[in-house]
């Protein structure tokens with residue numbers, strides 16, 4: 001990685017970049033609050049008539065397939081094209097991409113047209129998008145998918161073919177760079193999987209770090225920071241409701257030194 005994670009968090013807090021998010025209504029409020037707590041400035045705009053203009057003034061764009069509608073599908077493309085034209089980095093969250101052929105076709109077309117710098121999903125979603133898997137049920141990862149063996153080679157090949165950084169979320173997060181570098185991030189807590197939208201939050205936090213760093217560093221920093229905040233929050237929370245509030249508080253309180261010291265990031269050993 002080219003910068004320390006703490007230095008990225010410091011840059012985020014001092015530059016307060018504007019992050020344009022076109023996401024789903026299930027977790028949109030948590031996403032906006034997480035960007036604010038981490039130090040960025042969120043704007044959640046999705047009207048097709050204004051998204052291009054807004055993206056052009058932003059420092060990063062986060063798009064999310066979680067609740068696609070005709071309007072969001074059109075807006076994500078318009079915003080993505082504006083991002084490409086203005087050199088604004090893009091992260092795509094391929095939520096539920098294996099659930100319908102509409103979503104799969106749209107996502108594949110989006111990859112070809114917009115070429116996002118980072119593609120994020122849980123393991124099952126990334127496997128579906130890569131073509132290594134046919135379909136999935138629901139938006140949660142299939143518990144049988146693990147970051148090992150054929151899964152690792154499929155993701156490595158996909159990252160290289162797409163020339164994008166992949167961020168695979170789950171009990172262990174994985175980051176795959178197009179040149180073959182791979183990182184595993186072992187921060188996080190199982191209670192996070194019982195709160196909807198933690199993956200969406202990871203996506204917008206990646207966008208916030210993309211505004212101040214390189215794609216590979218941004219993906220690692222976001223996974224480590226969200227996981228670490230989840231660990232801290234879970235120590236205080238008695239369930240998903242209080243975890244949600246504690247997660248935001250932890251993101252607000254986390255210092256760059258703590259991120260550097262407690263991030264459990266290392267190069268992949270397996271595969």
Ligand SMILES: Nc1ncnc2c1ncn2[C@@H]1O[C@H](COP(=O)(O)OP(=O)(O)OP(=O)(O)O)[C@@H](O)[C@H]1O
Pocket residue numbers: 095121122139140141169170171172173187188189190191192193195196197198199200201202223226227230
């Ligand atoms: N069992 C677990 N143990 C540790 N951390 C976890 C676990 N499950 C999830 N996490 C944490 O939660 C984050 C989000 O991961 P997850 O794969 O649950 O996202 P997702 O399925 O896309 O979520 P959603 O669809 O609800 O937005 C991960 O980056 C990780 O830090």
Ligand SMILES: Cc1ncsc1CCO
Pocket residue numbers: 024026027066067095096139196197198199200
């Ligand atoms: C539950 C749910 N359904 C579509 S998006 C979403 C939020 C988590 O991805």
